[in-house]
Amino acid sequence: xxxxxxxILRCYQSGMSIRSISSSLQISRNTVKRYIHIYEDxxxxxxxxxxxxxxxxxxxxxxxxxxxxxxSAEYKYLQEHIPEYIKRLKSRGTTRRSLYEEYLRNRxxxxxxxxxxxxxxxxxxxxxxxxxxxxxxxxxxYVDFAGDKLYISDRNTGDKVPVExxxxxxxxxxxxxxxxxxxxxKEYLIQACENAFHYFGGVPNAIVxxxxxxxVTKPGGIEPVINDDFAAFADHYGCVVFPARVRKPKDKAxxxxxVRLLYREVYSKMTGLKFNDLEALxxxxxxxxxxxxxxKMYNRSHSRKERFLEVExxxxxxxxxxxxxxxxxxxxxxxxxxxxxxxxxxYSVPKKYIGDTVELLYDGDTVEIYxxxxxxxxxxxxxxxxxxxxxxxxxxxxxxxxxxx
Numbered sequence: 034x035x036x037x038x039x040x041i042l043r044c045y046q047s048g049m050s051i052r053s054i055s056s057s058l059q060i061s062r063n064t065v066k067r068y069i070h071i072y073e074d075x076x077x078x079x080x081x082x083x084x085x086x087x088x089x090x091x092x093x094x095x096x097x098x099x100x101x102x103x104x105s106a107e108y109k110y111l112q113e114h115i116p117e118y119i120k121r122l123k124s125r126g127t128t129r130r131s132l133y134e135e136y137l138r139n140r141x142x143x144x145x146x147x148x149x150x151x152x153x154x155x156x157x158x159x160x161x162x163x164x165x166x167x168x169x170x171x172x173x174x175y176v177d178f179a180g181d182k183l184y185i186s187d188r189n190t191g192d193k194v195p196v197e198x199x200x201x202x203x204x205x206x207x208x209x210x211x212x213x214x215x216x217x218x219k220e221y222l223i224q225a226c227e228n229a230f231h232y233f234g235g236v237p238n239a240i241v242x243x244x245x246x247x248x249v250t251k252p253g254g255i256e257p258v259i260n261d262d263f264a265a266f267a268d269h270y271g272c273v274v275f276p277a278r279v280r281k282p283k284d285k286a287x288x289x290x291x292v293r294l295l296y297r298e299v300y301s302k303m304t305g306l307k308f309n310d311l312e313a314l315x316x317x318x319x320x321x322x323x324x325x326x327x328x329k330m331y332n333r334s335h336s337r338k339e340r341f342l343e344v345e346x347x348x349x350x351x352x353x354x355x356x357x358x359x360x361x362x363x364x365x366x367x368x369x370x371x372x373x374x375x376x377x378x379x380y381s382v383p384k385k386y387i388g389d390t391v392e393l394l395y396d397g398d399t400v401e402i403y404x405x406x407x408x409x410x411x412x413x414x415x416x417x418x419x420x421x422x423x424x425x426x427x428x429x430x431x432x433x434x435x436x437x438x
Contacts (some may be wrong), residue, residue, distance in 0.1 A: 039083055041068050043273045046079055047172060047239035053275065063108045083271075107143050111136075118153060129153060168205040171348025173275065174237045175288035176201045176226060178217050179295055185308045187417070194417055196311065198318075199225035202291040203237065206341035207330070209291050211299060211322050213314045215416045220359065220397040223266045227357060230270060233341075235349025239275045240267060241288075262359055269357040271350055298325045360401075363393045371429050375400060377418040381427045382410055 044054045051069065055062040072082070114136070121127045133149050143149075177200055184193040197217050201210040210229040214221040222242075230236050242263075267274050299321040308314040326338040335343070365373040367386045372379040375393055380400055382391065386409065394401040400412045412422045423429060 038068055040268070040273060041065055042072055042079055042082060043238065043271075044275065045069050045072070047273055047275055048169075049239070049273070049275050067108050107140065110140060111144065111149070115153065122153070170205040170345040171203075171235070171237050171350075172205070173239045173241050174201055174203055174226075174229065174233075175241045175291070176222075176229070177242070177288040177292060179292050181296065181300070183213055183300070183303075183314065185310060185314055187420075188309050196314070197221070198295065199229075200288060200291045200295055201226070201229040202287055203233065203341065203345060204287045206337055206345045208233065208326050208337040208341040208345070209294060209322060211295055211318050213311055213318060214397075215311070215414075218397075219260065219262055220361070223263065223357065223359065224397045226266070227270075230352060233349060234346060235352060236270045236272050237349060239273045241275050266357050266359065270353060294325060358396070360394050360396045363395070364390055365393055366390050371427065372421065372423075373402065376416055378415050379419075379421045380410075380412045381421070381423040381429055383427050384429065 041054060041060070051062055051065050054060070054065050072079075118132050118136075121132065122129070129150055132153075136149060137143060179198040179200060181198075182195040183198055184195055186192070187194055196213045196215055199210075199212045199214055199222070202208070210232045212225045212228055214225055226240060263274055299318055302321050303317055306317065308317070326341075327336050329336050330340075333340075363375065365375070367373055367382055367389050369387060371384045371387050372381055373391060373393065374380075375395065380402065382402055386404055389404060391409070392403045394403065395414060398414055400414050401408060402410050402412075410424060410427070412424070415422050
């Protein structure tokens, strides 16, 4: 398995423990330790390393021929013998080169001379521990969904349709972002996180979801595993995912506070208002979000926005030129009424395709429909169950309760 060194380094910079990095990336702890030790001893800025291509990076870290089991065994052996090597270096005539040659005689498949010297230097240096800074500017974005839902009204029936509300906070400045989405499915979580990045105007080092099912495949315990789609999204934006740990209240307190603010500063201001679609609802949510971020904080001389612009905005990474694109695929058979079904919502296609098999390519915004690799129509995504999205151009008989485009 090719080790993703850049991902390890980003995780480490974001404050993840070796144990968490090991579990999330499915790499042994000793391997993670080894790369972190080499990185610390190099004295090369992380930004420079992240700009290198993978081949150059693996060559620099001496990993071209290593595998995890070998790396773990070699690291254990070297750690056991380093104290002796350091003592002998104090003796006249003993050099690092002579020690390395002796080491190679015992471990022919061992580390390169460069790595050997880095380990020696690391152990010889006196390191002064420093206090951990809890909220580093531009470091992490905590995200979660509110427990209480909001509602939009179906244009045709007037029925209340529940929607989820996403919350994000940058803990250093405490600036917040809120957005209503159809559900907690991963495509909507990704969409909301991406919109938060654009609202803040940059990307933090890490996203911290509260063990959301749409972000992690193995929640719980202290070693959650990130799902592939969310990890790919993070890779696109040059950040990592660092799930909040179960039974660790400090991991959750920040975003829980953001949700409390959501109830107090947004929900309470919208009591009695009705919205027919997500767009209108989110315009109102954004109005109150901007007001919250612009208002002076309690017992502080500044607002969240002022604090953000002063200390955090410039610490965020630059947004990539393109947005992340992740589309799911599904095949479906066109029913006798000339509709196909996706998540119990029905989308129209021209009548001539009744009975045929079509392919759906969809994300959080659109549903594209293809027949034998030819595009036949596109609908706006709608997860309202048992309702219909029909295009008048398809000229279908009868009337359906649904959306028309």
